[in-house]
Amino acid sequence: MSPLRKLLVDVHTHVYLPRYASVLRSRSNAPRIFTRNTPSGQSEDRLLILDDEPSGGRPVGGQYWDRDEKLKFMDRHGIDISFVSSANPWLDFLPFSEAQTLAQQLNADLESYCATGPTLAPDAELKRLYGFGLLPLVPGAPGESLPEAVLQLAAQHPHIRGVIVGSRGAGSGLDDPALEPLWAALAETGLVVFLHPHYGVGAQAWGTRDNGHVLPLALGFPFETTTAITRLILAGVLDRHPKLRILLAHSGGALPQLSSRLASCIDHDPVLAGRLAHDARWYLGRLWFDAVAYGAAELEFVSEAVGRAGRYGGTAAATQLGGRKEGASRMLFGTDHPKWRSVVENLEAIEEVGTWTEEDKAGVQGWNALRLFQL
């Protein structure tokens, strides 16, 4: 297959598998799915993710749990392959033992969702559906349980190519030293870590005006991702686990724009001096970024910020990175379906990046994903 042949791969597309939706329906506080009547008298399922969520949550339906609807959505937009992931809040609300059991069940469900789905072409090996699995990464998770879950996932479920992970870890964040064996296992298996926000950062600063979901979604989500990956960098996790592969939701939030400021702050801080192996900007060249930023200027800038990473290296490995092409090679198309109606916006943004070649664009549209997920 020529690298210029168009292949569209969606790495940011969510599901609530039927088993998960049943769990949400059984609950009386958030996260939960409840049924209410619309003003016109129709019955409507609504999803409440957080108890204090504005607007009484959002409508939810088959687009979350019905595989045929996912495939129809893909067909409508010419998406060849989707890497589906459970939507937040994953298993965060469950005690460890329940989270562990449900993770195993949902991973088996997801493997079946992908494996029994269509192939890319009648004679193709590639499937149209792959997935990110779940880990019982909740407070109280015993030390060995997480790397064990990773090894089991990698061994048993060939269509699960990564895990989706929130920012709270086992309750103390992803920079918790207790998670070292988890990062080691993820690096060893090659499963991709999809770092995705849920709680938001900054809620105390939203004020009292009714701005709907705008501040938590437009700012709180990317602030959370930015904070989580920054804490991982500052903790040296990327230094200690060079093979760990992390994909950041929403193009890394604000990390690219704040990365030189971050480097400057680290340089000026006596507590951090000498802790990290590299300038903060170097680590952007170690990460992957979905292309879910809704604008061409944003995408171009992210690829710049990733592409310059090699300049901040200093080792032979570091200088192999670098350049705008390298930047674009670490970005991957995504839709954020079904929460967002922005497929066209995100596709147009890729087309409109003036500094990307056709080959760069084809990479972002699909080929980069096949490389990242080793397919």
Place this chain on the structure above:
Amino acid sequence: MSPLRKLLVDVHTHVYLPRYASVLRSRSNAPRIFTRNTPSGQSEDRLLILDDEPSGGRPVGGQYWDRDEKLKFMDRHGIDISFVSSANPWLDFLPFSEAQTLAQQLNADLESYCATGPTLAPDAELKRLYGFGLLPLVPGAPGESLPEAVLQLAAQHPHIRGVIVGSRGAGSGLDDPALEPLWAALAETGLVVFLHPHYGVGAQAWGTRDNGHVLPLALGFPFETTTAITRLILAGVLDRHPKLRILLAHSGGALPQLSSRLASCIDHDPVLAGRLAHDARWYLGRLWFDAVAYGAAELEFVSEAVGRAGRYGGTAAATQLGGRKEGASRMLFGTDHPKWRSVVENLEAIEEVGTWTEEDKAGVQGWNALRLFQL
């Protein structure tokens, strides 16, 4: 004077005037200046801005209050003109009546600091020092007091060309409807609003590892600025006050990178639908951004995000905006002196923006500031 003649103007440089430093010395809780002995037995003044600040605050000295030291710093780096502003936390910790009195005194001090300082050349009218004044923008400020203070400032202090403003307003944020007369007065007088962070946003998400000042400074500060300007946009303040001129600290924080996401969130939100006159990205073309981002890619991107604003207009006025040149024309060199040792970094970043012409760079280095401050 040719627009290509080099003129270096620093719009982001702080002072604690002697009167303000005395107030801080008299206090027993933050913000305060206290004296302690260093491990080598020397006496050292330290500034504690927040009670829970890591590392016991930071050293503070004449670089904050001595005008000769500011001028020496300017000479050392070839800075022709500085627009000095009080460093945070301004008057935020005082009850209104004290804040009002101290603001008047400090504004008179600042006028004298600038007016009795040197001129740019023996026969020049331009001074080397101009300033941003203070407003008694604290909880309990009576409705009329703020516009009155603005009008008084503009009438009495010709070297004060703007005001520095934090994000809390009179206690409820800058989107407080009670502040409408303030914005109207600022728009009327043409004083530039320098929006600067202090409290940070996101502290609850920093975790328990000791990362020094890095997370609050590298992320919390820009998150705060991003939140404050977003709330102003969502409240319609920029729609209602087209002449209001706002300069954002630290290149607008994360606003440029999150601006298309913000636009998309607004488009999808029933609460916001129809509230604003323009797409969120349009408002970036209404703002000014300091060039304090420590990297060329960041500066180039901000100018892109500002330059594209006109595309999201729709009125005749809107389409007059637009283009990379317009983007660069709204960016202004700054140092963040004396808190930061980054003058060279910021100057190099401007030089290294590949898409800026020499004229664009000369604008960012100095001429844009003269236009913005109407000198």
